[in-house]
Amino acid sequence: METPYLVPVYATYAVITLGLTIFLARTLSKNGAIFLEDVFKDTPKLAGAVNTLLVVGFYLVNLGYAALIMKAEGAETSVAAVEVLAWKLGALLMSLAFMHFVNLFVFYRIRRRSRLAQLPPPVMPQMQMQMPVPQYFPQPTA
């Protein structure tokens, strides 16, 4: 089967995929950093590390998925070529959108978890007693 348009389709697909993934990863890391700095106030290095790890995962999943869906059946006319390209990009964009929301959800969870650490007990004490002095404090186990 002659598929004269397949190579241009692949080339365009590769360029757009790489561009989109890099653009999205940068946007994500730039804005995610603000989120993570707030969560890991005491350990700014950790914020940077988590951010980098998330971005690496984002790259891996996106580029891996883009490579998997690259193969096209054929494009005999220019119209078919455009259609094939549009279908591939659509599938890719949907997967990017999905990944994006997964990332947002992860950020949201991390932030909520860090807020939980500040909250007082949900129930009021039934009694207040005088604590004897000296008080025995349990030592936090390492």
Next chain:
Amino acid sequence: MNVPTALTVLYDSSCALCIRCRDWLSRQDAFVPMRFMACGSKQAREIYGSVPWLGEELVVVSDHGDVWAGPAAFITALWALREWREWSYRISGPELAPLAERFFHAISSNRKTIAAIIAPDPCEGGTCRVPHAYR
């Protein structure tokens, strides 16, 4: 109420279920450190003798002297744990609180029976595993 920075959990050391729960608690990652004391022990009676629920119900005391008993103590113990703080808020909300309370009372008042079913060892000889043995 001051936010506790440490908790003392006073449990019934004569019931195997309570000991299991204590061990489970001590194995969890906690936001605030917890120490465990048998409610019948001399030390517990000396320090917490003024708590009317001591020995009857689960009692949790913060380092500031706030005392929770029964279902509230159960919720406060959950609150101390990293994985369960969210649940402590969930089950103390208006929808789940009555259910959680009934559940806790049912477990707590039948603890000897339940313990006999799940773990026939009454632990009288002091042969129960200490918490760190599970790690």
